[in-house]
Amino acid sequence: MNLEEFCERFQTLQAERPETPRFLHIGQQLLRGLLRDPAWFGECLQGYIAGPTFLADQPTSVFDNEIRLHRSPDKSLTILAYIWDSQDLCAVHDHGAWGLIGSLLSPLREVKYRRLDDGEVEGFARLDQVSDSLLEPGEVGFVLPLNQGIHQTGAVGGALTLSLGIYGRSIRQGYIHFFNPAEKRITRAHTRILFRKVLALRALEAMGETFLAPSLLDSLPEGLVREFERSSSNSKLRSLSNPGVFENPRKLV
Numbered sequence: 001m002n003l004e005e006f007c008e009r010f011q012t013l014q015a016e017r018p019e020t021p022r023f024l025h026i027g028q029q030l031l032r033g034l035l036r037d038p039a040w041f042g043e044c045l046q047g048y049i050a051g052p053t054f055l056a057d058q059p060t061s062v063f064d065n066e067i068r069l070h071r072s073p074d075k076s077l078t079i080l081a082y083i084w085d086s087q088d089l090c091a092v093h094d095h096g097a098w099g100l101i102g103s104l105l106s107p108l109r110e111v112k113y114r115r116l117d118d119g120e121v122e123g124f125a126r127l128d129q130v131s132d133s134l135l136e137p138g139e140v141g142f143v144l145p146l147n148q149g150i151h152q153t154g155a156v157g158g159a160l161t162l163s164l165g166i167y168g169r170s171i172r173q174g175y176i177h178f179f180n181p182a183e184k185r186i187t188r189a190h191t192r193i194l195f196r197k198v199l200a201l202r203a204l205e206a207m208g209e210t211f212l213a214p215s216l217l218d219s220l221p222e223g224l225v226r227e228f229e230r231s232s233s234n235s236k237l238r239s240l241s242n243p244g245v246f247e248n249p250r251k252l253v
């Protein structure tokens with residue numbers, strides 16, 4: 001099966017709106033079919049590298065090792081590839097959507113966590129590791145949205161690893177959570193597009209009222225304005241307690 005066939009069959013499955021267990025069962029079967037012969041992926045990569053708009057075509061993601069292969073117009077199906085080239089696991093994170101994960105080349109390590117606190121304390125999260133396993137090439141696992149799918153993934157033993165992630169429509173836009181289990185901290189990690197737009201708004205705000213008129217804010221997506229206001233108020237609080245220190249807002253929200 002190639003990527004085009006997979007997308008067609010997967011979208012047909014989604015249109016049938018099966019119950020979750022059946023959806024996951026059939027979805028995993030379809031993904032195993034896509035993983036069986038990764039020749040289509042080699043052709044995808046060659047096309048991306050050769051194309052003059054290779055970088056321009058790619059949306060900016062929280063993860064630098066991510067390549068978007070497909071997104072349906074209604075955003076109900078997104079297919080991402082990940083290239084893992086170090087032994088480090090990625091940051092512990094959640095997802096805004098359900099996801100199926102499969103390894104294309106070399107085993108993918110996955111460490112799963114469950115959240116123990118109730119989420120009521122801003123910036124605080126207590127996690128418990130529940131598994132540490134390998135997805136061999138051709139094998140498929142899944143993650144659930146938000147607190148039910150907290151995990152981290154990566155290569156094993158330094159072997160370059162390729163994995164695919166199949167995701168549904170996100171129920172949370174613009175960011176995911178990063179967790180630091182040892183320090184019991186949770187932070188928001190934004191896609192860089194949002195991060196840059198928030199920074200641009202912060203710059204306009206710093207340049208003076210005439211540059212950041214209410215009419216401009218009114219014309220922007222609600223989520224962007226919310227993150228700007230959040231970042232801006234964090235900044236004011238910081239400058240009161242520690243004047244003169246500039247910090248990257250991506251690390252503070």
Ligand SMILES: [Fe+2]
Nearest residue numbers: 093095151153
């Ligand atoms: Fe993930």
